[in-house]
Amino acid sequence: MGIKKSFCFLINSLAGGGAERVLIRILSFLKPKKVFLLEREINYPVDESLVEILSKHSIRTNPILKTLYIPLYALRLSSKLENSSTVVSFLERANFVNVLSKSFKKHKAIISVRMDQESGHKGLRKLNSLLIKIFYPRADLVIAVSKGVKESLIRLGVPEEKIKVIYNPYPIEEIQGLTKEPLYEYEVIFKNPVLITAGRLTKQKGQWHLLRIFKKLKEEFPELKLVILGEGELKEYLFKLSQTLGLKTFVWDRDKLSEDFDVYFLGFQKNPFKFIGRAELFVFPSLWEGFPNALVEAMACGVPVVSSDCRSGPREILAPDRDFRIETQEPEFAEYGVLMPVFEVKFKKADEPLEEKEIMWAETLRRLLIDDKLRAHYSQRALERAEDFRIEKIIEEWRWVLES
Incomplete structure (x- = not known):
């Protein structure tokens, strides 16, 4: 019509x-x-x-x-x-x-x-x-x-x-097609298991917590890599924090690419999906949201997701049958992904000990990294849930609004 x-x-x-x-x-x-x-x-x-x-x-x-x-x-x-x-x-x-x-x-x-x-x-x-x-x-x-x-x-x-x-609409086939694009020089990163996150380098996204959690995980998984996609005003703070944590840190406009780094800041990428689709887990530590595009896009790539249960959106995406007003205080292995407690909006230094929630996140990520069956389960569930946000479905609601 x-x-x-x-x-x-x-x-x-x-x-x-x-x-x-x-x-x-x-x-x-x-x-x-x-x-x-x-x-x-x-x-x-x-x-x-x-x-x-x-x-x-x-x-x-x-x-x-x-x-x-x-x-x-x-x-x-x-x-x-x-x-x-x-x-x-x-x-x-x-x-x-x-x-x-x-x-x-x-x-x-x-x-x-x-x-x-x-x-x-x-x-x-x-x-x-x-x-x-x-x-x-x-x-x-x-x-x-x-x-x-x-x-x-x-x-x-x-x-x-x-x-x-x-809800936001997503071109599912297009996203899935883009996951197959060659990595070229970035292939060296994915010779090892990778955690990935995507979003502006800004306070809202809470990436400093992920760097501290990743440092803890490296003790057990020395080959593990962390890829961070996005640019923003916290660029220098996050680079410095990563280096002060003792993590060898690649910065997109500074360093020569090799597989010797622990953390890769890759900046804005025209096609983020070719990176996301090759990761073990998509990790989303946001402090607040509306409806996070990056979360659904990662699910359309078939990647298991671990997200903060921040206001608002992640719970509606990962646990649609539960009350969206709930905010978990412990790991919740929900229907379509894992929901985690939200961090405080407070910057951290490298020498501060991990807080209780950061330890909880590290233990949950550890469990997923060692459990291939659990990751495979959430990979399949992610693909199924992404279909609910297919653009062809959502666009009908927009048409109704503009006609009525």
């Missing part, structure tokens, strides 16, 4: 990231009139005739300036819309712009909320909560990427009847 109404997408930029990837994926199925960007970066393949940029800002522009610019973004957006238009926005600043622009042009504003609104804004919670309370209830519809995100929105005053949960 075709979508009858004229609609547009709005997002901060297409520089990279989970929300941007979701938008690009659904573009293939839903044909918008325009894709509006608040900033000028485009790092994804997109028909540039669809794109219209609302400012000269970039990802390097001061965030405070971009926040102050929200009314002007909104005015510029409204000048390009008709009253009958529908605008679907992704990410918070774009969501605020979308709703505010209704003051100038009476279009329909649909906003996509991708992060738990309480745990996901450390340090900025009061300001963010205030803006959400002002703007989000004025949207015509709010798309939450998980039940946990929906609950956090309700607690901040968004009417429940305005919220619909739509």
Whole structure:
């Protein structure tokens, strides 16, 4: 069934990231009139005739300036819309712009909320909560990427009847095809067993805990390697921590590749799946999420996953039949993967002894590394669960939203 109404997408930029990837994926199925960007970066393949940029800002522009610019973004957006238009926005600043622009042009504003609104804004919670309370209830519809995100929105005053949960979509065959791409020079890493994680090098992802856990595992598994995919502002802290832990550390823009390293920081990779698909385990120590793309993508690669039970998303993915409000305090061997206690949002030094949760994670990873049957079980279950998020299924929910 075709979508009858004229609609547009709005997002901060297409520089990279989970929300941007979701938008690009659904573009293939839903044909918008325009894709509006608040900033000028485009790092994804997109028909540039669809794109219209609302400012000269970039990802390097001061965030405070971009926040102050929200009314002007909104005015510029409204000048390009008709009253009958529908605008679907992704990410918070774009969501605020979308709703505010209704003051100038009476279009329909649909906003996509991708992060738990309480745990996901450390340090900025009061300001963010205030803006959400002002703007989000004025949207015509709010798309939450998980039940946990929906609950956090309700607690901040968004009417429940305005919220619909739509999980992120994934091109399963495409991901699985990309796992077969040759590794070329990176082949040397995978001569040994590998733990892998993927995500921005940022506080949210908690990678410093994984480095400390990995150091403990190396005592029993000297050939084990750790691969970390992604870039971000914690780059130098994580490199230094890894080296101070006594781990021989490869950095993508500094070192010559060989199999002699313990930890491999490989930066941003256009095809992360060829690495993920060859690992023993995908380990996800995030401190908070909305609905983690990397987790489902790893499962589509057929890799067993071990994830923090953070708010929100991992429990809904790995234990869909259990109450999503539960937060485990011990290892939980769930239906589709292993859920682990969440770490505190607190940086650690190399000389600090492992905390109780880190020891628990190390013991659980050890069990999975020595138990081939358990890994094979979770590999198969991961593939089965990934099918539930197949893009062809999820896109029907988006079509319903845009038609109704």
